[in-house]
Amino acid sequence: MGVTRLEINLNALKHNYAYLRSKLAKDVKMMGVVKAFGYGSDACEVALFLEELGIDYFAVAYAHEGEALRKAGIQIPILVLHPQPDNFKVVIENCLEPSLYSARVFREFSAFAKAHKQKHYPVHLKFNTGLNRLGFWENDTDWILERLKETDAIKITSIFSHLAASEDLEEKTFTQHQIASFTKTANTLLQALDDTPFLHQSNTSAIINYPEAQFDMVRTGIGLYGYGNTPKEDQNLRPVACLKSVISQIHMIEPNETVGYNRAYTATHYEKTATIPIGHADGISRAYGNGKGYVTIQGEKAPIIGNVCMDMLMVNITGIDCKEGDDVTIFGEEVSAVDVSARIHSISYELLTAVSQRIKRVVLR
Structure with a gap:
């Protein structure tokens, strides 16, 4: 979309x-x-x-x-x-x-x-x-x-x-x-x-x-x-909410170049990054930055690099076949909110309820 x-x-x-x-x-x-x-x-x-x-x-x-x-x-x-x-x-x-x-x-x-x-x-x-x-x-x-x-x-x-x-x-x-x-x-x-x-x-x-x-x-x-609340019961239920975004821009980063505020991430070799229009004002905590969290693109995990910004975050897409405009999944059926939140020692309740009201809701019947 x-x-x-x-x-x-x-x-x-x-x-x-x-x-x-x-x-x-x-x-x-x-x-x-x-x-x-x-x-x-x-x-x-x-x-x-x-x-x-x-x-x-x-x-x-x-x-x-x-x-x-x-x-x-x-x-x-x-x-x-x-x-x-x-x-x-x-x-x-x-x-x-x-x-x-x-x-x-x-x-x-x-x-x-x-x-x-x-x-x-x-x-x-x-x-x-x-x-x-x-x-x-x-x-x-x-x-x-x-x-x-x-x-x-x-x-x-x-x-x-x-x-x-x-x-x-x-x-x-x-x-x-x-x-x-x-x-x-x-x-x-x-x-x-x-x-x-x-x-x-x-x-x-x-x-x-x-x-x-x-x-x-x-x-x-x-x-x-x-x-x-247990892996077994999660298998019997289906996530209702799926948080998605899109690749706004792709960058080619050279070795020793930095990404994001406070230069929190430094590339170790030639890398490809993607900027996603979602940030901590949307409920994606800064705690997910610097490799703690990830998104999925074309079914593959792309780790979040650097600090999560207010309106954007950056991910490493080196080795992922994708382009600007492609969909990005933060959590949903293919990526459980339980697994995502656990990466920062949180719970699904907090991740789900943190999603900002400025994010468009799309109801699928």
């Missing part, structure tokens, strides 16, 4: 959705996590397609992400995982469902809902079972039940928690402790509530490794986008 672009393959998304669904018991619902622009892809396009496929719920991190989904036409429920009091108006105006994770947020949202004449507004209770990031503690249940008696402005739709290391089977004991802790806390609340909120704790890796913890719903993020 001659431009830097992120190709979003909806056929791959459909495959991943079906694979993850196949792991679930018949009546278990699925929540698709589409925060961070759909893990760096296009949250609205991904969500609209998943809604067509029959997904039950969506989750976003912040209220404005949910607002964008509503403006795109999403109809199904949307959980806001980390709502802020300043955005409660956005939550209610867009029929978003907030996670209440602390006494402060519980009090403030209850008061806000009451002030805006809401009745039985759907909210979700988040419990901390060991991740120690957000959530009520197990011994907060009495306080919550007392507060619920004081208001009819809100209604508990679900009770949930988050696993810390479900992908690491060496942490199986810790994960099982988290599951047991959540089960105990949830049962305490279920016995005291008139309604029956649904329960969810599993993320992508737990769907695969802990089928006993599916409860009423599972949440999947990275799995939908094609990564299963």
Whole structure:
């Protein structure tokens, strides 16, 4: 196509959705996590397609992400995982469902809902079972039940928690402790509530490794986008996003000539280099420079040389049969984001979500 672009393959998304669904018991619902622009892809396009496929719920991190989904036409429920009091108006105006994770947020949202004449507004209770990031503690249940008696402005739709290391089977004991802790806390609340909120704790890796913890719903993020957190599971999934660019210019470099800022690379012999119009402003970290990272051209690896620039990077194409205008792949089906990110001791999540919004998104159906 001659431009830097992120190709979003909806056929791959459909495959991943079906694979993850196949792991679930018949009546278990699925929540698709589409925060961070759909893990760096296009949250609205991904969500609209998943809604067509029959997904039950969506989750976003912040209220404005949910607002964008509503403006795109999403109809199904949307959980806001980390709502802020300043955005409660956005939550209610867009029929978003907030996670209440602390006494402060519980009090403030209850008061806000009451002030805006809401009745039985759907909210979700988040419990901390060991991740120690957000959530009520197990011994907060009495306080919550007392507060619920004081208001009819809100209604508990679900009770949930988050696993810390479900992908690491060496942490199986810790994960099982988290599951047991959540089960105990949830049962305490279920016995005291008139309604029956649904329960969810599993993320992508737990769907695969802990089928006993599916409860009423599972949440999947990275799995939908094609990564299963293990080499084995990666083989069962297909990357949805493929980051591509193009060769802008080719240079012939003589021995001892340098390339890029601070003369970080010095040619040892006659070499051929290519300049690619993508840089650290696009999400390709400077850490990939100086031979740490690579791109693929005509199916061959071309190491990144010198420092990654803001808008460009240079690669060594000596011995690769290519020309200006040829396509370049940074990551995708032929080059896993897992492998690329591992070269700088990072993870696929970071590489995927770092892709700049200035890069053109191309949706492939």
